[in-house]
Amino acid sequence: MAWLPGAIRACYFLAALLFILGLKRMSSPRSARAGIVWAGVGMALAVAATFALPGLGHRGLILAALSIGTAAAWWSGRRVAMTAMPQMVALYNGMGGGAAAAIGAVELVGFAGAAVTLLDGRSFTADGQAPGTAQLSLAVLGALIGAVSFSGSLVAFAKLQGWLDRRFTFSGQRVVNLLVLALAIVLGAMLVGGRLTPPLIAGFFALALLFGLMMTLPIGGADMPVVISLYNAFTGLAVAFEGFVLGNEAMIIAGTVVGAAGTLLTQLMARAMNRSLGNVLFGNFGATTGAAQAIAGAQKPIEASDAAVMMAYAERVVIVPGYGMAVAQAQHKVWEFARLLIERGVKVKFAIHPVAGRMPGHMNVLLAEAGVPYDLIADMDEINPEFPSTDVALVIGANDVVNPLAKTDPASPIYGMPILDVAAAKNVIVVKRGKGTGFAGIENALFYADNARMLYGDGQAVAGELVAALKTLDA
Amino acid sequence: MAWLPGAIRACYFLAALLFILGLKRMSSPRSARAGIVWAGVGMALAVAATFALPGLGHRGLILAALSIGTAAAWWSGRRVAMTAMPQMVALYNGMGGGAAAAIGAVELVGFAGAAVTLLDGRSFTADGQAPGTAQLSLAVLGALIGAVSFSGSLVAFAKLQGWLDRRFTFSGQRVVNLLVLALAIVLGAMLVGGRLTPPLIAGFFALALLFGLMMTLPIGGADMPVVISLYNAFTGLAVAFEGFVLGNEAMIIAGTVVGAAGTLLTQLMARAMNRSLGNVLFGNFGATTGAAQAIAGAQKPIEASDAAVMMAYAERVVIVPGYGMAVAQAQHKVWEFARLLIERGVKVKFAIHPVAGRMPGHMNVLLAEAGVPYDLIADMDEINPEFPSTDVALVIGANDVVNPLAKTDPASPIYGMPILDVAAAKNVIVVKRGKGTGFAGIENALFYADNARMLYGDGQAVAGELVAALKTLDA
Amino acid sequence: MLDGFLALYVFMLAAFTGYEIIARVPVILHTPLMSGSNFIHGIVLVGAMIALGHAQTSLEIGIGFVGVLLGAGNAAGGYVVTERMLEMFKSSRPGRGEPR
């Protein structure tokens, strides 16, 4: 990119630096906010510098597309509820993948035109050379990955949004998917080989998009966060590859960093669920779980007022939220209840399992939204030794992450997953609506434990009753 | 470096990768050994690839220098005692700095020759271009830093080896040093400006070497480890700069990584000593400490046999080694004693302060040499809460790192440094030769504490007596 | 197009940097981190702008336009969502009053 003026390259350099520093600051809740702002400044800088590029045409069009895209995303991002974050991330990520694919498409179409006019050598590197094999391969690879990430992320979005409820499965699906992928790769190889005809290009993109679709459709909605994280890494890689083609170092670095980071995050998520990535992608998890096995004992119900009294006079209470709290949007009421307890002198902590909810850190975000300070929030390793000295563990909408079968039943699909050891507390109160199972679709031995009491009802309603009961107690 | 054959560049790439992976593995004691081996393979690869460089002359001379240097360093490195590690690291580091300076010198002399023959454009990049300003600046900067690191490290070596006992100070020293540095920079700037005459080059190097000498001479021997770590970072930077000049990416990356790592390590060391880097370099620490202030109470001696009995019947013993253990080479005897205690069922741990000894991790290396498994070794944060439940804390050759004045006396030079809280143990036994102070040159209130007993004598001799006493007990 | 080996070096180093930085992020921040890194690959917008800016046929212009649109959505959406989440993380220590 030696043809770029130094000032512009300096801006790109600064942008890359700010991205990295921003990510670094995101590693602590105290500095995380500043981190995203730094990264944002870097982005603004890079975009402004690009506008200043000499020889950049269609500025009006660029500005129009930029404004529309920014405004629409800004508006939707501001409005969306916190519980809908996973699908928004999927949507924005898909857009990035689509943009990378579009860059690849423009490149390839441009090369195709150049090939027809007998190699007039037009290329974005503007150095007057015909596209080399390396350049073509990277353009094609980036386009493939970007397109898969695009259509796959849109499916993930649709599923999480509830627009696509059923899983789409048929026998031989895996073979068909593999065939589609293989065909896309063959067409891509032909493109790299120099057969840059428009129909071939169109076919290549169609197949890539189709593969993203078909690969994502059979995956269950609850597995989506892992898939989104994977597609996030994909988009990063696609951006890096297209960056190589354009000779834009900021794109290379930002894309690669995200590619590596996303890969690591995906692994961490899969590991926290005690499953392999392959199992998530191809396992059809939960689809085959048989009837819930019978567990000896009975579930013993409790009333909200009794539960409130029990906690009001406890010394230590640990609140364990799960996916049900997100569904019920109960985080505000729960925090109101916790504050009332704290005012009474009860020591309250929130305990969060790494895969509670439906995406990593899901519960943390919700509690943060409600205003729970993060130093009241403990993670699994921290809190597990404290349960024996806890008077009441209040489980609200969590199920799998507190299921002792993960430790005792080798036949269970969640066997081996580390859990929150709530059963060790003196008393356990479980808030849920009925006999519904969790994500893994299995029975929970905790609910039948001697020290456990069930408090049936919707999370938000029950939290409201608990608050009311506490207030009458004080009155 | 596009003129290099691909295979050679691939070797350099692999070497850089192996260096980084090797460093990564050094972050855990379990994999550290493999880490250095990986890095070593990378080095061998890079050297072999360099031999294969087309157009490389003087291969006989290169082989000769390579063999002599390797053989001499290998032999000395194998033979040296563990206690002499700090100075050996200084020596090898100085050599690296010297090599970087030599590269710079060859470059500059070569450019000078080229300038005389009216810019025939000879340069190591072999692309037939005259040296640019950037290239010259980097060559000069790398040479400056390398030369300072060279002479400075040699002084550090000489001091630690005991060849240069006195500190070399005179009034106005700082100003003179600054002048020397300023003069070196002026000459360097003239070189960059194009005045590449041999006398100027010679003068530049002479001044750079002189500055390294004069800057290091006034620093106390005990501060040397921090200085060595700083020069380590210097050499890394010098190597990276000369790497830029030669267009050798492996040098750039390895040098920069070490530069960053060394800077961080230096900071960590200075922080652990609760001092700023400026204070280490210019502070003449300890030189001005007045007479030891009187502390109320008396030192109460104890006999080795009594001390041995006390520990033999204790439940928990924590051994706190310090610089004196290194001086006395007592680590083997101490571990023998600890093993005898462990055989009797006593729970023994070693507690290590981050700046015990004279370089970071000094005690860990000595104990490891004696064969103490690293899981018996606790660091400060781990062990401090355990002292109250410790029956006997055996302090052997440590002084400053267990001095309670760091917590109580704001006038003390070590005020604010976190210490090992041995005074909280039920009994404290302190092994030292007499009334000698530690590195900071101050009195230690611990020695006058009610629960402290002094066991006078050389560390190794005392440890031997303790072993003997335990053995008689068993007999 | 960069020189192949240099590209490889940059790629390797960037991958290490990304990996090492993320490896230290606590679980509590994983969701914002996912969306934050999602924001960062929004830099694709710059590439799309360059592509559109050099497009020649109307087909290229059309695809380029969509690319910029999508890239801008990625960048803007990623930023807003991440910022909203991170804004909510507060500590109880720095004398905060009644939470809302």
Add this chain to the structure above:
Amino acid sequence: MLDGFLALYVFMLAAFTGYEIIARVPVILHTPLMSGSNFIHGIVLVGAMIALGHAQTSLEIGIGFVGVLLGAGNAAGGYVVTERMLEMFKSSRPGRGEPR
């Protein structure tokens, strides 16, 4: 000589990589780490070999020779010393017998 900006990128990324990797090393390993990183800048040997290999006057050859000598000392010495130290770090857990 590399293109200036590319050099800057490589420099920045390598610095981040070095910093992040070292930031996780436990204090117990600081001495071997210092000597290990000391070993790694022994790569200067390669540069000295190139310098000597392209030297022309006898002065250049002389300086180059010293450079290779010193560089080799850095690399070999750094390796031996580091390896010796790291070899000594052992855990008591994997069933080791009586320590010597």
